Amino acid sequence: MAAKAHSTATLRLSVGSLRIAHPITVPSGPVPATEILPALQGLVNAVVAAAEQGQAISCRKGCxxxxxxxxxxxxxxxxxxxxxxxxxxxRRREALAGRFAAAEAAIETAGLGERRGRSDRDLSTAYFALGVPCPFLEEESCSIHPDRPLICREYLVTSPPERCASPTQEGVAPLAVPKVSMAARGLQDEADDWFPLAMLMAWARSRPRKAARRTGPEWVQRFLGRLGIK
Ligand code: SF4
Known part of the structure; x- marks a missing residue:
């Protein structure tokens, strides 16, 4: 089978106060949106690395x-x-399925499975108070670190790590990172839709099955368009 052709370009972006020049490589032909995720992960990593310059990050493996x-x-x-x-x-899949089922049950029991008119902020506060660990968390480390969601890459703190466990989050100082990950929402369907990661399996049961195919450069254009960059 012939290897897929790829297109490479250097993106020059101004995001927040940051100036980023980042080479990006994507499939040249029509593909589902999932195939450009590695390129988007690289872009978010570059934005985070630029934001980290000169900052002392306190996040460590095991926290x-x-x-x-x-x-x-x-x-x-x-x-x-x-x-x-x-x-x-x-075996890993089975263990993960058990953690997802436990998380889903806890979230549903607490009535947090649906937004029910709550603001995102209220929902986040109630959710954190529940203390449900992400099913991908193993021994307090991310078991899918290279593939973790875009938003996980953007969350780093400069404050002492022990403050992050407090339900009030008092004294937690997140690094100021432009939230490029937001542009992944609605990339396929226009709607700014999302679900909590811990509800992945619940979402999978009713998710839309029809997926658009676009060329890699077209997907990148759409992503940048959602960031307000043409
Ligand atoms: S996927 Fe994100 S929230 Fe889940 S364990 Fe990894 S870093 Fe933490």
């Missing part, structure tokens, strides 16, 4: 306090995560 927060995930990232889960060895 998963922030992995009990509500992590909003877009359809495209949800589809990629499902592919990732399907490729895991059966």
């Amino acid at each position: 998963g306090a922030c992995c009990r927060q509500l992590v909003p995930v877009s359809r495209t990232e949800g589809e990629r995560l499902l592919e990732l889960v399907r490729a895991l060895p059966p």
